[in-house]
Amino acid sequence: MIMNTAAITAQMRKLIAQLKQHNHAYYVLDNPLLEDSEYDQLRQELLALETAHPELVQSDSPTNQVGDKPLPFFTQVTHQIPMLSLGNLFTFDDLQNFMRRVNDRLADHQQNPEYEVELKLDGLAVSLLYQNGQLSQAVTRGDGQTGEDITQNVRTIRNLPLQLPIDIPRLEVRGEVLMPKAGFAKLNRDAEAKGEKTFANPRNAAAGSLRQLDPNIAKSRPLAFYAYSVNQGLPAEITTQSDALFWLKALGFSISDIKIVQTAAQLQAYYQSVIEKRSRLPFEIDGTVIKVNSLALQEQLGFLSREPRWATAYKFPAETVMTRLNAIEWQV
Numbered sequence: 001m002i003m004n005t006a007a008i009t010a011q012m013r014k015l016i017a018q019l020k021q022h023n024h025a026y027y028v029l030d031n032p033l034l035e036d037s038e039y040d041q042l043r044q045e046l047l048a049l050e051t052a053h054p055e056l057v058q059s060d061s062p063t064n065q066v067g068d069k070p071l072p073f074f075t076q077v078t079h080q081i082p083m084l085s086l087g088n089l090f091t092f093d094d095l096q097n098f099m100r101r102v103n104d105r106l107a108d109h110q111q112n113p114e115y116e117v118e119l120k121l122d123g124l125a126v127s128l129l130y131q132n133g134q135l136s137q138a139v140t141r142g143d144g145q146t147g148e149d150i151t152q153n154v155r156t157i158r159n160l161p162l163q164l165p166i167d168i169p170r171l172e173v174r175g176e177v178l179m180p181k182a183g184f185a186k187l188n189r190d191a192e193a194k195g196e197k198t199f200a201n202p203r204n205a206a207a208g209s210l211r212q213l214d215p216n217i218a219k220s221r222p223l224a225f226y227a228y229s230v231n232q233g234l235p236a237e238i239t240t241q242s243d244a245l246f247w248l249k250a251l252g253f254s255i256s257d258i259k260i261v262q263t264a265a266q267l268q269a270y271y272q273s274v275i276e277k278r279s280r281l282p283f284e285i286d287g288t289v290i291k292v293n294s295l296a297l298q299e300q301l302g303f304l305s306r307e308p309r310w311a312t313a314y315k316f317p318a319e320t321v322m323t324r325l326n327a328i329e330w331q332v
């Protein structure tokens with residue numbers, strides 16, 4: 001069907017209104033109204049229209065935004081280095097295109113760089129600041145520029161060091177706070193037994209637990225922190241993403257599995273192996289994250305407004321879940 005300009009703009013406006021409503025429910029209220037795959041479809045539809053008709057892109061389009069505004073009742077903290085999102089890949093073709101784009105931006109002798117692959121942990125991005133070896137501040141990603149100060153809640157997470165074993169003047173570590181599957185199931189069972197509201201999924205349970213004014217609530221929840229980057233304070237002799245994570249591990253942080261690959265085929269094989277082991281992991285993941293391993297090349301590749309050029313998420317296909325629509329049909 002050929003759409004005229006007015007119809008395309010109207011369709012864009014409709015998708016923007018829907019995405020804004022769902023962003024608010026997900027990022028601000030921690031209470032999504034759609035499955036992530038349903039949300040991703042809406043976003044892909046808008047992105048496809050924007051790619052085909054760049055002259056019609058609406059200035060308030062959420063496709064270029066990170067998260068949503070921080071909650072006003074927390075102290076707001078401006079990130080010294082913005083906390084961005086990640087681009088998405090869904091197919092092997094997408095993966096090859098991503099690698100091609102990376103090569104196109106690198107000089108000839110740097111092409112086909114080594115990639116480091118991590119699990120895409122399905123939780124909430126948090127930045128931790130350590131000053132003189134002590135955890136001094138923890139902030140959510142928020143809208144990427146400004147996040148919420150959740151230091152008191154993060155201090156209650158048991159698998160992160162409050163004090164580092166070495167004295168570093170200033171260290172910023174970023175990672176994901178998540179709720180392991182077993183703890184999430186128990187939390188919802190207990191809530192049901194008390195007639196209280198249950199959480200839609202472990203990601204929302206983790207986000208809802210951290211964004212509470214009373215730190216005793218976070219303390220009572222089974223939260224864990226997995227580090228995935230050093231954004232300030234990395235020793236100069238560490239030159240790769242994988243070594244940065246091993247260094248964090250030596251400092252007492254939990255990190256996810258790491259795999260180093262050279263080619264798209266190796267990366268695809270690892271991605272398939274992660275899909276197979278996904279259900280046996282103690283926490284939810286929604287894909288893998290692919291990063292150019294050399295920190296110098298990462299710097300050369302730089303950032304787009306919403307995401308780095310040197311990293312991307314390779315998402316899993318939607319799990320065969322019954323959509324709400326199907327579920328309703330099945331009930332009648």
Ligand code: NAD
Binds near residue numbers: 118119125126141175
């Ligand atoms: P994202 O979750 O797709 O990717 C970026 C995030 O990945 C980072 O901020 C970081 O927190 C996380 N991450 C996990 N493991 C990582 C690792 N090893 N290295 C680096 N980063 C890692 O992007 P997003 O902008 O946070 O949100 C988009 C997602 O939220 C989509 O999956 C979308 O479906 C979902 N969403 C759903 C709804 C809904 O209504 N269901 C609404 C809005 C967003």
